[in-house]
Amino acid sequence: MNDVVLEVRNLRKEFRGVVALDDISFEVRRHEVVGLIGENGAGKSTLLKILSGVYQPDGGEILRMGQTVSFKTAGDSAAAGIGMVHQEQSLVTSVSVAENIFLGEEGRGVRGGVFRWGELRRMAQAQLDKIKSPILPKAKVESLTFAERQMVELAKALSVEERAENEPVIVLDEPTSVLEGDELEVLFEQIERLRKFASIIFVSHRLDEVLRISDRVYVFKDGQQVAVRNRNEVDTDELHRLMVGRESTSEFYHEGAQLSVEGNPVLLEVSGLSKHKAFEDVSFALRAGEVVGIAGVLGSGREELSRVLFGAEPFSSGTIELDGRGLPLRSPVEAVKVGIGYIPAERRIEGVAQGMSVQENIFLADPSTVSRGPFLDARKAAAEADRWVKGLKIKTPNRQTDVANLSGGNQQKVVLAKWLSSPRLRVLILDHPTRGLDVGAKEDVYRFIRELCARGIGVVLLADTLEETIALSHTILVMRDGVVQNRFDAHPGNKPKPVDLVEGMV
Amino acid sequence: MTAQTEPMATRWLGDSSLKDRLIAALPLIVLIALVAVVSAQQPNFLGMSNVRGLLEGLAPILLLAIGQTFVILTGGIDLSFAVVSSLSTVLLALWLPEIGPVAVVLVPLITLGTGLLTGIVVAVAQVPSFIVTLGAMGLWSGVALTLSSASTIRISEGYQAIGWITDMRIAGLPVSALIAIALAVIAAVAFKTLSRGRTLHAMGLAEKALLMSGNSTRMIRIAAFGMCGLFSGLAGLVLASSQYSGGPTLGDTLMLPAIAAVVIGGNAITGGVGGPMKTLVGALIIIVLRVGLSAIGVPAAYEQIVYGAIIVGAVVLTIDRSRLGIVK
Known part of the structure; x- marks a missing residue:
């Protein structure tokens, strides 16, 4: 049971002179779960896009069952038995599960351009049966929960099996980022079921999950494969060190440059701020030169909160005061006028x-x-x-x-x-300021944040990782389901641990 | 990150700048070629009397096209602009005998108002400008027809207040065209020298980023439509003056040539790229084409076919498809 079903050798990809992948190699064996981990910008998504035929590599080769293959389109990749479960769900929510599973590949489900509903649903049921999912083929996707949709994605990915002669390789790209608690358990159960007849590539940056489900873990950093470890010979700390590539994180985050803000005047005072269906009764004070970090998972309400503070979204009740004066904040126009800036997560659309x-x-x-x-x-x-x-x-x-x-x-x-x-x-709101940046650029951003603080500017930070939040912030709010669960003092020399934060997040 | 001295320029140059520059110069090349071809057919084409005639036709089209440029730069379109110019000729014909020269100021202010109104509806209700201005086109056309009882109104009493627009010459050239050209230049200089002069372009290129930098995209959009309305009114002044009358459909036929002037001049229909000087070149092309077509004996009725084809053709050639998502 040790034969290799998919191998990637010395893969290389450049974008306009920027190296995204620089010599990536790894292999997937039959009925194996392989974990791929790496920070943002490590090259994970580029690699997956090459495996799914979206990008063509500039060098290196892909071997399927020992044969060199080249994927010019997504169809080529599917025909070779590689099924993708994308990070951002790719389902059409307004139509049925059955239609989604066979979108564009209806086969016998369509004759003469007309759906044969009975046949299509039977085919869909067969895919859903593989993962023993109780979801009905005729259900509309919009009526499903996130976890159920993930299962539909999985069933969709499995449909490549019929089209290829070999057992499928299923790629799960950050499948857990939108799942919580029980939903996660369901996914892991399904992965265990899947591995009886398929090989799985599990891409994530949640180290504990990767370690739990994978047989082997490959670590990527800056477009290179820097390590491979078997599950039983590594722990999350080591994986993290391999992934970040430095012993001391405090240097990376310029922790030495973090100044005390004790006695600094309060710039921004948020009291009892609520936004319907997003967050409730959020209060905090931001001092000159202070970084207030807000931690929380997707759906915690922190994204909405940051946009409300910039006037980009309305709030339902509460007050926002700058220098003790209430702000109406109906639009970003008013926010900028009083000196509030915002660095959006959607950099290419809202930033530049x-x-x-x-x-x-x-x-x-x-x-x-x-x-x-x-x-x-x-x-x-x-x-x-x-x-x-x-x-x-x-x-x-x-x-x-x-x-x-x-x-x-x-x-x-x-x-x-x-x-x-x-x-x-006066105040800068940073919404995932380092998303998608390489390590060097990240370090620069961290340095600029320290410089901002030294200038007396207050910063509200929504960071990508807990480490980032902890290292950069003076005060941390942990949000869950729109409510502030915990507050941490994170002044230099008094930093909480990631686990302390996670407690309030999930 | 530290390699500041890296010779990046060599990597960046050459990949698109030559092609971009060629495309940018294309309208001017077309204009010169067109003049050359027509001159070869008609040796006296560039003679003084001919040029004067050419420029007399230029003013209304150029004024309408400049107004439209403001809107197209933001990524929108105002289909009602030609109809508004017709309406303004009717208002002039009705008011000149009553209030005299005051009407010359009042009418453009009113069309400024109609433009602002359009802008407010587009910006506040967030309805595509295509739809709003299509509706406005019907509305203002109906108003013009009602006020004029659907007939042309001759202007005799009070005509002297607008007569100078047609009669006055500076260095032998019609003042209407000179004013229109001057307005194009002023607008272009304003875009260049004002610290927020590129706001309309930013609107067409990256509206979200502009908003998220604290600019009121709502006000910018309303202002662009307001300018379009104002210039429609100015075009109406020229039309009423040259025709000695106001008519409910007097400016309607200028809709296609004016939009054609904007796009053939090199203004991107998707917004963000262009300016009044491009529009000036486009309007000159249209005018030379119009005279040239009649010189080689093409019936006037076919002109609209040519304008329609120019609009589609120019956009097909110049549109940046990478910036479009799904074409609707």
């Missing part, structure tokens, strides 16, 4: 204005420093833009370059410069 130059993006929020009356002081604007490009080490040919051509990390620095260049800035 693609199609406009680096310089134009820097002064998009507040051109006052480079204006003379209503007019632009072109020379000063050019000089200031160059100063920001240099100061934040923004990698760009020049200030006139279309910001769309920059890498994610450099785009994020442009967004940072947009707020830092405004003398009005």
Whole structure:
């Protein structure tokens, strides 16, 4: 039972000169669960896109049952028996489970362009039976829970089995990020069932889960495979160290640069803030130079909270005060006017204005420093833009370059410069500021956050990881189901542990 | 992250800039080629009297096209603009005898108002501008027909208040065209020199990012439609002056050539790319084409076919499909 069903050798992929995958190798054996772990930007999603035929590799090869294969389209990959369960669910919610399972591959379920409902449902039932799921083929997807939808995705992925001669390889991309508690157990049960007739690639950044379900774990870092470990010879601490690649995390997060905020004046005071169906009765105070980190899983309400603080979404009750004065905050226009900035998670849509130059993006929020009356002081604007490009080490040919051509990390620095260049800035809300950035760019962002604090700017932080939250924050709020469960003091030398936070999150 | 000295420029240059520059220069090349071809057919094409005639036709189309440019830059479209210019000629014909020169100021203010109203509906109700302005087109056309009893109204009493627009010449050239060109230049200079001059472009390129930088996209959109209304009113002044009358459909036939002028000049129909100078080149192309077509004996009725084809053709050639999701 040791034969290799899928092997990847020396895979390489570049995007406009940026190396996403640099020599990735791994193998999947029959009836094995293989875990792939790595930080954001480690190359996991690029690898999966190559395996599903979305991207073509620039080097290396993929072998299926010992034969070299090349996947030009998603269809090629499915025909080779590789089924994908995507991170963001790809189901059409307004139609039935059966239609979703065979979307575009109806086969016998369609004759002459017309659905044969009985046949389609029988075929769907057969897929659902494989994982012993009680979901009805005729049920509309929108009536299902998240976990049930995940099961439908699984059944859909399994339908590749009929089309390929070999046993399927099922790829689960971050399947647990939207599941909780019991739902998670159901998924793990199904994975155990699946492995009797399939091989599984389990991609996640939740180390404990990976370790629990996988036989072997590959660790990716910066586009390289840096380690492979059998389940029984490794623990989560070691995996984490391999994944992050450094012994001391405090250096990475510039913890030494964290200043005490004791005695600093309160900038932002949030009292009893509620938003219908999102969060309830949230109160906290943000001092000058302080970082308040908000931890919580998807659905905890922290995303909505951050958008409400910027006026991007309305709130139903409570007050938001800046310097003791109540803010109406009906739109981002008012927030920016009083000096609240926001770095959105949707960087490419809400952060940078693609199609406009680096310089134009820097002064998009507040051109006052480079204006003379209503007019632009072109020379000063050019000089200031160059100063920001240099100061934040923004990698760009020049200030006139279309910001769309920059890498994610450099785009994020442009967004940072947009707020830092405004003398009005008092409070900055960071919504996943390091999402999708490579390690170097992350470190830069951490340094800028420390510098912001030194300038007396207050920061509300929604970080990607608990480590990030703990290392950067002075105070941490833990939210669950829209309610603040716990508060932690996280001043230098008094940092809570990740497990302390998790307790209130799930 | 530290390699500031890395010769990135070599990697970035050359991948698109030459092609982009060529596409940007294309409208001007087309204009020059068109003038050359027509001049070859008609040796006196660039003669003073001919140029004067050419420019007399330019003003209403250019004014309408400049107004439309504001809206198209934001990524919207105002289909009601030509009808609003017709309405403004009717208002002028009705009011000039009553209130005299005041009407010359009042009418563009009213069309500014109709534009703002359109903008408010689009921005507040968040309905696509295509739909709102299609409705507005029917509405204002109906108002124009009702006020004029569906007939052309000759302007005699009070005409002198607008007569100068047609009669006055500077260096032998019609003042209407010179004013229209001056307005295009002023708008272009404003875009260039105001510190928020690129806001309309940002609106067309990345509305969400603009909003999330604290700019009121609602006000920007309303202002763009307001400008379109204002310029429609100015076009109405020129039309009423040159026709000595107000008519409920006087400006309607300018809808296609004016939109054609905007897109053939190189303004992206999806918004964000372009400006009034591109529109000026586009309007000149349309005018030369119009004169050229009649010179080679193409019946006037076919002109609309040409404009329609130009609009579709220019967009097919220039549209950046990578920025579109699903085409509806």
